[in-house]
Amino acid sequence: MIIMTYLSQRIESFSSDTVFSEMNRLAVKHNAINLGHGFPDFAAPHFLKEAAVRAIQNDVNQYTSVWGNLKLRQSIAHRMLTHYGLSYNPETDISITQGATEAISAAISGLVNPGDEVILFEPYYSTYLPAIKIAGGIPRFYTFYPPDWKIDEERLRSIFSEKTRLILVNTPHNPTGKVLTDQELSLLAGLCYQYDVLAISDEVYENLTFDNRQHRPLSSYPDMYERTITVSNLGKTFEVTGWKIGWTIAPPHLTQAVVKVRQYSTGSGSAPLQEAASIALDSSQQFYTNLLTRYQRNRDYLYEALARSGFKPILPEGTCFLMADFSNFEFEDDVEFCRYLTVEIGVTAIPASTLYHQLPENVKLVRFAFCKKEETLLEAEKRFMRLKLT
Numbered sequence: 001m002i003i004m005t006y007l008s009q010r011i012e013s014f015s016s017d018t019v020f021s022e023m024n025r026l027a028v029k030h031n032a033i034n035l036g037h038g039f040p041d042f043a044a045p046h047f048l049k050e051a052a053v054r055a056i057q058n059d060v061n062q063y064t065s066v067w068g069n070l071k072l073r074q075s076i077a078h079r080m081l082t083h084y085g086l087s088y089n090p091e092t093d094i095s096i097t098q099g100a101t102e103a104i105s106a107a108i109s110g111l112v113n114p115g116d117e118v119i120l121f122e123p124y125y126s127t128y129l130p131a132i133k134i135a136g137g138i139p140r141f142y143t144f145y146p147p148d149w150k151i152d153e154e155r156l157r158s159i160f161s162e163k164t165r166l167i168l169v170n171t172p173h174n175p176t177g178k179v180l181t182d183q184e185l186s187l188l189a190g191l192c193y194q195y196d197v198l199a200i201s202d203e204v205y206e207n208l209t210f211d212n213r214q215h216r217p218l219s220s221y222p223d224m225y226e227r228t229i230t231v232s233n234l235g236k237t238f239e240v241t242g243w244k245i246g247w248t249i250a251p252p253h254l255t256q257a258v259v260k261v262r263q264y265s266t267g268s269g270s271a272p273l274q275e276a277a278s279i280a281l282d283s284s285q286q287f288y289t290n291l292l293t294r295y296q297r298n299r300d301y302l303y304e305a306l307a308r309s310g311f312k313p314i315l316p317e318g319t320c321f322l323m324a325d326f327s328n329f330e331f332e333d334d335v336e337f338c339r340y341l342t343v344e345i346g347v348t349a350i351p352a353s354t355l356y357h358q359l360p361e362n363v364k365l366v367r368f369a370f371c372k373k374e375e376t377l378l379e380a381e382k383r384f385m386r387l388k389l390t
């Protein structure tokens with residue numbers, strides 16, 4: 001019998017089961033505390049849930065435009081202006097997507113031609129690389145090394161060339177928790193200008209920067225407004241990751257790329273949830289302050305708990321993730337270690353190797369998420385006590 005593959009060459013190499021899925025399955029089977037996935041285990045804000053119910057009852061239940069709910073686009077434009085001093089037209093410069101994931105894949109499809117080079121930083125958010133491959137782009141990797149994850153100018157400069165079409169930036173960065181410095185963002189802006197490169201800047205953790213660090217959008221740097229698509233979402237700030245509401249912000253010549261792709265793929269998004277989301281961004285400063293206080297407290301707690309348990313954690317500057325070195329335990333391979341941690345210890349983490357195209361030598365890291373209830377983190381620490389050091 002001839003066994004044919006019906007998959008296109010673009011996706012043939014993709015694995016249909018990911019380490020993420022395996023760890024989640026194991027977590028459920030072994031009743032482990034799941035610190036692998038980056039979503040909260042606590043309730044979403046009441047005012048947002050009420051707004052969603054209201055929208056459905058008011059019959060905001062039919063297709064919305066491909067651009068998305070106008071009130072939501074207006075709130076996003078307002079926030080960009082009041083927070084960052086950046087002026088965008090809600091009618092032409094902002095589009096709503098099915099989460100940041102769709103925003104990024106639509107932007108890549110709309111901007112990258114087969115054979116174009118696309119620079120990305122690794123470790124990376126898991127959908128970046130497949131999105132580049134689906135568009136026929138050639139990935140060029142800049143590898144971050146622990147513990148400081150600094151950008152080295154020469155190393156970065158060496159991967160830019162005439163063939164570079166696009167760079168994918170993520171700050172604050174998942175999974176390292178790094179917030180790109182002013183100097184690093186200026187360097188990126190200079191290189192984009194020099195090589196005439198476009199940027200997608202994934203800023204979904206823009207409201208989660210710790211120790212008084214300020215987020216600064218890449219599009220605010222010289223010459224970047226015209227060449228950047230900024231991506232953000234509702235889920236990471238308002239604790240509704242399952243709503244999958246994301247957006248792109250860019251001048252019309254770039255926004256077009258996203259809208260054209262979405263016009264003929266998704267068409268539109270969820271009308272009532274977008275309607276509800278439109279009130280969220282106008283939340284008081286107190287909402288953002290409380291959010292940050294809670295996340296910073298969780299970060300500090302998990303950091304200390306891991307250090308007490310024999311890990312060597314790296315303090316993140318932003319996001320809801322923390323990377324920890326596990327070389328004090330008798331494991332060589334991070335996937336094996338995560339299986340052991342889930343099955344025997346009862347806590348789930350994500351191995352760093354799944355977030356690099358090639359894990360650098362001597363990197364022994366796993367990622368934990370701390371967007372969890374206090375009692376969840378406390379229970380995780382209790383379970384860490386069972387770990388044996390080598």
Ligand SMILES: Cc1ncc(COP(=O)(O)O)c(C=O)c1O
Nearest residue numbers: 038099100101125174204233246
């Ligand atoms: C860096 C980054 N970008 C995008 C996303 C996905 O966002 P969404 O759920 O809105 O698609 C995530 C989710 O974890 C992320 O960490």
